[in-house]
Amino acid sequence: MNSSIVKVQHLSHRYAIQWAIKDINFELSRGGVYGLLGANGAGKSTIMNILCGVLRASHGDVFIRGVNIRKQPLEAKRFIGFLPQHPPVLGDLTVEEYLRHSAHIRLMPADSVKDATNEVMEKVAVTHFRKRLIKNLSGGFQQRVGIAQAIIHKPDLVVFDEPTNGLDPNQILEVRKLIKEIAEERTVLLSTHILQEVQALCDHVWMVNEGRFVFAGSMQEFDNQIQPSSIIISLMNPPSLQRIASLEGVVKVEQLAPQRFRLLFNDPTRVMDAVVSQSNTQGWRLTELQMEKNSLENIFASLSGKTIEQEGATNS
Numbered sequence: 001m002n003s004s005i006v007k008v009q010h011l012s013h014r015y016a017i018q019w020a021i022k023d024i025n026f027e028l029s030r031g032g033v034y035g036l037l038g039a040n041g042a043g044k045s046t047i048m049n050i051l052c053g054v055l056r057a058s059h060g061d062v063f064i065r066g067v068n069i070r071k072q073p074l075e076a077k078r079f080i081g082f083l084p085q086h087p088p089v090l091g092d093l094t095v096e097e098y099l100r101h102s103a104h105i106r107l108m109p110a111d112s113v114k115d116a117t118n119e120v121m122e123k124v125a126v127t128h129f130r131k132r133l134i135k136n137l138s139g140g141f142q143q144r145v146g147i148a149q150a151i152i153h154k155p156d157l158v159v160f161d162e163p164t165n166g167l168d169p170n171q172i173l174e175v176r177k178l179i180k181e182i183a184e185e186r187t188v189l190l191s192t193h194i195l196q197e198v199q200a201l202c203d204h205v206w207m208v209n210e211g212r213f214v215f216a217g218s219m220q221e222f223d224n225q226i227q228p229s230s231i232i233i234s235l236m237n238p239p240s241l242q243r244i245a246s247l248e249g250v251v252k253v254e255q256l257a258p259q260r261f262r263l264l265f266n267d268p269t270r271v272m273d274a275v276v277s278q279s280n281t282q283g284w285r286l287t288e289l290q291m292e293k294n295s296l297e298n299i300f301a302s303l304s305g306k307t308i309e310q311e312g313a314t315n316s
């Protein structure tokens, strides 16, 4: 038996003639939360659906605990729990009926189903709704039930596809807390298009763009990629562009409007000190000084080796 939890080799998939993912490779051999970060259409769901045996890849292999999911799907799926983008809940069943049903389709021994159902309802805090029809639950509680079906059989790996999509801010915080608790016991892989979500939850990040990985590394390495690298300043009484460009630490200046400039730099503190002190002593009358964070699009572009387009940068 292989010691890795997941091994993905040369995974490619196409729908009709369009390639959704191309040559994806990765391996998970320890616990923690792994994030697949990518814009809509980047290929995240395709990777997850293949990983969980819902979709058959055009090329490549997935091994879960050393078991090839294409060749031995039932065996491999014992080690995985999956919450797809749309929770696979059955609205006309009660919470308890649905979770028992989930335990059966996970091939759990019949005599363990009752205890496992009670345990998982406690874990995701839905016990008080056990007799309620799922269709009468709020979106947040339906998501909890979706999470419960993914962990009822205590899998090594739990895969969440955009787990907070469509939830309100409170529900988002609650679901994130639950995911963190689950990650204390199991390896979690989640997908999201929200930068803050990976920052809030993940230890490791894979960034997907147009079906390919453009970054793989720790959260700290990822954070280094999104450090601010420019500021916007407005001066009521600006000096020449050359004078601004000569400020300590400034690498490049772009003029955005007659009195508004973007300064690119390597060390933010030196530049801000220089702008503030020179504005005071030279009477430039600083009215705006604002850090620009790299947007998700810019990070994708820079990691893909394309030109960074800074205009309209947001922290999306």
Ligand SMILES: Nc1ncnc2c1ncn2[C@@H]1O[C@H](COP(=O)(O)OP(=O)(O)OP(=O)(O)O)[C@@H](O)[C@H]1O
Pocket: 015, 016, 019, 020, 038, 039, 040, 041, 042, 043, 044, 045, 046, 047, 162, 193
């Ligand atoms: N069943 C399908 N038939 C045809 N094309 C598809 C199908 N599913 C996905 N695609 C296409 O494959 C590409 C990757 O889609 P995928 O759903 O994997 O991306 P994603 O990153 O999960 O995005 P989203 O968050 O919007 O679901 C997209 O161009 C998408 O339009």
